[in-house]
Amino acid sequence: MWLKxxxxxxxxxxxxxxxxxxLLWAAFNGGLGANPVEKLTHETxxxxxxxxxxxxxxxxxxxxxxxxxxxxxxxxxxLYAFFYVSCHFSIWFIADHSLRFGDMIEDIVKRPYxxxxxxxxxxxxxxxxxxxxxxxxxxxxxxxxxxxxxxxIVLLGVLHFVWLVKADYxxxxxxxxxxxxxxxHRLGPIKRLGVKSxxxxxx
Amino acid sequence: xxKIKRRWEIPECEVTxxxxxxxxxxxxxxxxxxxxxxxxxxxAGAEAALAIGDYQHKAISTDEELTEEADATSYNNxxxxxxxxxxxxxxxxxxxxxxxxxxVSGECEKPGTYDLEALIKPLPLEERIYRLRCVEAWSMVIxxxxxxxxxILKSFQPTSKAKYVALKTLHDPVRxxxxxxxxxxxxxxxxxxIAEAMHPLAILSVGMYGKTLPNxxxxxxxxxxxxxxxxxxxxxxxxxxxxxxxxxxxxxMAGPREYGxxxxxxxxxxxxxxxxxxxxxxxxxxxxxxxxFNGYAEEVASLYAGLDLAKNF
Numbered sequence: 001m002w003l004k005x006x007x008x009x010x011x012x013x014x015x016x017x018x019x020x021x022x023l024l025w026a027a028f029n030g031g032l033g034a035n036p037v038e039k040l041t042h043e044t045x046x047x048x049x050x051x052x053x054x055x056x057x058x059x060x061x062x063x064x065x066x067x068x069x070x071x072x073x074x075x076x077x078x079l080y081a082f083f084y085v086s087c088h089f090s091i092w093f094i095a096d097h098s099l100r101f102g103d104m105i106e107d108i109v110k111r112p113y114x115x116x117x118x119x120x121x122x123x124x125x126x127x128x129x130x131x132x133x134x135x136x137x138x139x140x141x142x143x144x145x146x147x148x149x150x151x152x153i154v155l156l157g158v159l160h161f162v163w164l165v166k167a168d169y170x171x172x173x174x175x176x177x178x179x180x181x182x183x184x185h186r187l188g189p190i191k192r193l194g195v196k197s198x199x200x201x202x203x
Numbered sequence: 204x205x206k207i208k209r210r211w212e213i214p215e216c217e218v219t220x221x222x223x224x225x226x227x228x229x230x231x232x233x234x235x236x237x238x239x240x241x242x243x244x245x246x247a248g249a250e251a252a253l254a255i256g257d258y259q260h261k262a263i264s265t266d267e268e269l270t271e272e273a274d275a276t277s278y279n280n281x282x283x284x285x286x287x288x289x290x291x292x293x294x295x296x297x298x299x300x301x302x303x304x305x306x307v308s309g310e311c312e313k314p315g316t317y318d319l320e321a322l323i324k325p326l327p328l329e330e331r332i333y334r335l336r337c338v339e340a341w342s343m344v345i346x347x348x349x350x351x352x353x354x355i356l357k358s359f360q361p362t363s364k365a366k367y368v369a370l371k372t373l374h375d376p377v378r379x380x381x382x383x384x385x386x387x388x389x390x391x392x393x394x395x396x397i398a399e400a401m402h403p404l405a406i407l408s409v410g411m412y413g414k415t416l417p418n419x420x421x422x423x424x425x426x427x428x429x430x431x432x433x434x435x436x437x438x439x440x441x442x443x444x445x446x447x448x449x450x451x452x453x454x455x456m457a458g459p460r461e462y463g464x465x466x467x468x469x470x471x472x473x474x475x476x477x478x479x480x481x482x483x484x485x486x487x488x489x490x491x492x493x494x495x496f497n498g499y500a501e502e503v504a505s506l507y508a509g510l511d512l513a514k515n516f
Contacts, residue, residue: 033289034271034278034485035341098489111477164476166339167457168286168386 003069012073016080019047020087037095044088045117049161049175051081052154056182075131078150082128085121113163120156123149151186154179255410258328258348265332265498270343272412274485279419280337281438282386283372283379294380295418300439303423309369309445312360319424322358323409326350330413331406333429335436336468336497340490342482347427348410353401361397361445368400369393369450370426371442379439387453393426393437394450394464396506404429404502407440430499432466463516467507468497472516 002008023043026032032039058074061067097104108118127147129135136143158179162172281291284298303319328348336342356368374390376382382389399405408427409416416422421438428435434454444450454462461475470480470493481490496503507515 034274035288035483037483037488038341095483095488096490107478110473113476167282168384170384 003067003072008069009072009076012076016051016076019043019084037091041088041091041095044084044091045161048081048085048088049154049157051077051084052150052157053175053178053182055081055150056154056179060182060185079128079131082124085124089118089121113160116156116163117160120153120160123153123156127153151183154183255348255413255415256328258330258410260330265334265344267334267344268486269332269346269412270485275343275345275411276417276419278485280339280433281381281419281421283381283389283391283439284419285381286386290381291419292417295422298378298418298422300418300423303441305424305441305443307359307443310362310365310447311445312362313358322355323350323407323424326354328410329406331427333404333427334497335427335429335433336482336493338432338434338462338466338474338479340477340479340482340493341485342493342497343485345411346413347406347408348413348416349406349408349427351403352405352407352426353403355407356400356443356445359443359445364447365397365445367446367448367450368395368397369442369444369446370395370437370440371444372437373439373441388456390442391437391453392451392456393435394452395428395435397445398506399428399503402503402506404499430467430496430503432468434462435466465507465512465515467503467512467516468493469495469512469516471495472513 023032023040027036027040055074055077058070058077062070093099093104097107108114127149130139130143130146139146158172158176161175162169165172277292278288279291280288281295284291284294304316305319305322306316308314328350330346330348332344332346334342335345370393372391373379374382376389395405406427408421408425409423411417411420416425421436424440425438426436426440435452449464452462452464454466455464468479473479479493482493483490494500
């Protein structure tokens with residue numbers, strides 16, 4: 001099974017770094033168009049959302065394929081989402097706010113779509129910090145509930161995208177629909193639990 | 204009667220030598236480009252309804268560095284050809300603008316359908332270098348070629364009832380594929396008060412960078428009102444209507460809370476979702492401060508005397 005191959009992870013790393021490489025290559029070859037800052041901000045934001053959604057795909061993939069190996073890629077994808085959101089935030093803070101902290105805070109407080117995006121970024125930080133084996137062991141059962149924050153983060157990210165669009169909602173809608181499907185998939189087991197537990201409660 | 208010349212009317216020879224000196228190179232390049240165009244293809248571009256002849260260079264307030272022509276013609280908001288910035292250039296390649304007509308209607312003595320070339324040709328073509336500030340907080344400096352909007356409008360003899368001018372873009376989803384999706388209420392509509400429309404800074408442009416207006420920039424004829432956000436400068440105009448009542452405008456219909464009728468550039472009045480205090484000049488990384496009326500306050504502020512600009516955004 002190729003998922004379990006020793007090459008699977010290195011190949012996955014390369015694939016995850018491909019968008020970053022493509023952007024860097026474009027940046028040094030005038031390939032980012034007339035407004036490179038906007039392009040970089042947009043692209044790193046979109047890739048954050050894509051990696052978050054990919055992270056959420058691993059559990060369904062494991063269930064449908066019966067291959068537990070999918071879970072091996074979950075942490076990596078989550079960390080790449082964090083990598084891209086860090087780039088996204090840095091570009092915005094440096095180029096849009098010229099590193100002026102006060103201006104940035106004002107923007108975060110005043111603009112709802114930025115409030116949402118920034119909250120999603122902040123919430124991802126503890127998840128990135130606690131993603132290693134040592135923290136998983138240390139936190140025990142709490143680790144799982146902490147990392148369920150990713151559902152909230154995805155919703156914030158999608159709303160951040162929808163809210164900044166001027167008139168054409170086609171692209172953010174596609175992400176919203178995919179996010180809804182992946183989140184609804186998580187609601188499934190909860191409902192089933194509810195049905196199961198109901199008769200138990202009556203007994 | 205003594206005619207007081209305004210700053211955009213001063214002939215080139217009277218302007219401070221330094222900005223003139225700096226601009227001369229661009230002017231010569233533009234002149235060269237036209238010379239070349241004329242040699243190769245006199246008076247008829249392959250897709251152009253209007254070829255650019257001789258023009259006068261008007262010394263305009265800005266001596267800022269011009270935006271790269273490649274940027275100004277590849278980074279466009281023209282939803283008729285797609286909502287992405289690079290879509291208009293790609294999707295307007297085969298857009299034909301020959302035999303372009305403009306329908307003039309409403310409160311005027313001379314309504315009718317006019318041939319664009321017949322309207323523009325009698326007037327001397329002027330080059331005006333204006334700042335363009337988009338509502339999305341980016342800006343450019345563009346050398347437009349055109350004629351004063353007021354001169355054209357006067358030829359239709361508006362009546363005393365003409366309080367507003369409503370302008371309309373071509374509505375043809377086959378030629379403008381972006382119109383196949385209802386992203387905005389088509390046709391694209393814009394409007395000005397009659398005083399704004401008659402202001403000498405407002406022009407109808409048929410060219411830029413010394414050449415015929417590219418399709419993606421609003422060929423064959425577009426409005427340029429440099430003190431307002433870019434979306435007011437309506438492209439590919441086919442209709443001019445003089446009206447007594449406030450005309451509907453497309454972005455106001457799409458988001459009345461976000462886009463007002465006036466839409467004057469104003470760093471003090473934010474877009475509900477983002478700040479208008481600063482802007483990114485295309486070609487630069489960091490943002491610069493946005494100027495009141497995009498730097499044309501001296502010329503246009505009197506149009507809005509006594510008006511609450513926060514309410515009339």
